[in-house]
Amino acid sequence: xxxxxxxxxxxxxxxGAIVSLNCTYSNSAFQYFMWYRQYSRKGPELLMxxxxxxxxxxxxxxxxxxxxxxxxxxxxxxxxxxxSATYLCAMSERQGAQKLxxxxxTRLTINP
Amino acid sequence: xxxxxxxxxxxxTKTGKRIxxxxxxxxxxxxxxxxxxxxxxxxxLIYYSFDVKDINKGEISDGYSVSRQAQAKFSLSLxxxxxxxxxLYFCATGAENIQYFGAxxxxxxx
Numbered sequence: 225x226x227x228x229x230x231x232x233x234x235x236x237x238x239x240g241a242i243v244s245l246n247c248t249y250s251n252s253a254f255q256y257f258m259w260y261r262q263y264s265r266k267g268p269e270l271l272m273x274x275x276x277x278x279x280x281x282x283x284x285x286x287x288x289x290x291x292x293x294x295x296x297x298x299x300x301x302x303x304x305x306x307x308s309a310t311y312l313c314a315m316s317e318r319q320g321a322q323k324l325x326x327x328x329x330t331r332l333t334i335n336p
Numbered sequence: 337x338x339x340x341x342x343x344x345x346x347x348x349t350k351t352g353k354r355i356x357x358x359x360x361x362x363x364x365x366x367x368x369x370x371x372x373x374x375x376x377x378x379x380x381l382i383y384y385s386f387d388v389k390d391i392n393k394g395e396i397s398d399g400y401s402v403s404r405q406a407q408a409k410f411s412l413s414l415x416x417x418x419x420x421x422x423x424l425y426f427c428a429t430g431a432e433n434i435q436y437f438g439a440x441x442x443x444x445x446x
Contacts, residue, residue: 232376256433267340267426267437268379312378319432322386323369323394328378 227251230313230327239336243300247313247327250294254315254325257289259298262310262329271311272298303334339363342427342438349417350446357412357441359427367430368410370394370402372423373440379426385410417445 230247237243245259256275260268272287274280274296280287286299296315300307313327340361349355361368370382371394381394383402391402399421401413414421422445428435 230378258433265439267428267439268435269437270434273434314433316433322392323381323384324433324435326379328376 225250226328227325228313228315228327231330232328234331234333236333236335237303239303239305239334241303241334243303243307243332243334245298245300245311245313245330245332247296247315248294249296249315249325251315251317251325252291252294253317254291256316256319257287257296258314258324259285259287260312260314260326262312264309268312305334305336308333338439339436340427340429340438342425342441344441345439346442348444348446351418353417355414355417355443357425357427357443359410359412359438361408361410361427361429361436363429363436364407365429365431365436366407368404369428369430369435370400370410370412371426371428372396372421373426374423382412382425414443414445417443419445421445 228249259272261271262268274287277289277291284301288297310329310331312329314324343358369384371379385404425441427438
C-alpha cells in the first residue's frame with residue numbers, strides 16, 4: 225500500500241464548477257501537508273501549505289486537513305480554464321523533514 | 337531567469353548509452369533533489385543531497401548515480417540507459433518542506 229493515495233483522474237468539469245481534489249494517507253506521523261500545481265511541460269509549484277488539521281483559504285483555493293481520517297482535500301471555487309493542470313498532494317512528518325511523500329497527482333481540465 | 341535550470345530539456349538516447357542530466361539553482365538552498373515522474377506513479381525520489389558532501393539514495397536509486405559539484409549544481413547520471421528509464425526527470429531545491437522545481441527533462445531511451 226502506498227503511503228499517499230491520490231485518484232489520478234482525469235477529472236473534467238465545466239468552468240465555474242467547484243472542484244474537490246483529495247488524498248488519503250496511512251502514516252499518522254504526517255503533520256505538514258502541501259498541494260503542488262503542475263502545468264503541462266512545467267515543473268510542480270507550491271500552491272498551498274498547511275500544518276496539522278484545519279482549513280486554509282487563499283483566494284479561490286481552500287486546503288482542508290482531517291488528521292483523524294487521514295484525509296486531505298483541495299477545493300477550487302469558481303474554477304477557471306487556467307486552473308487546468310495536474311495537482312499533486314505532498315506530505316511530511318516535520319518541518320525539517322528530509323523528503324516529501326507525493327501522491328500520484330490528479331489531472332484536472334476545466335472546460336470553457 | 338529560472339531559479340532551477342535543467343539541461344537538456346529533451347533527450348533521446350539508445351539503450352546502453354551513458355547520459356548526464358544537469359541541474360543548477362540560484363535559490364541559495366543547500367538541499368537538492370532528483371525525481372522521476374511517470375504517468376500514474378507521481379513523483380518518485382531518486383537521490384537527494386543536503387550539502388556538497390552529503391548524498392542519499394531515494395526510493396528508486398538503482399541504475400542512477402549523482403554528483404554534487406557545488407552548492408548550486410547537482411547532476412544525475414544514467415550509466416547504462418535502459419528503456420524503462422524513459423520518463424520525465426525533475427530537479428528540485430528547497431528548505432524545510434517547500435521545494436522549487438525545474439522545468440524537467442524529458443528522456444526517451446530507445
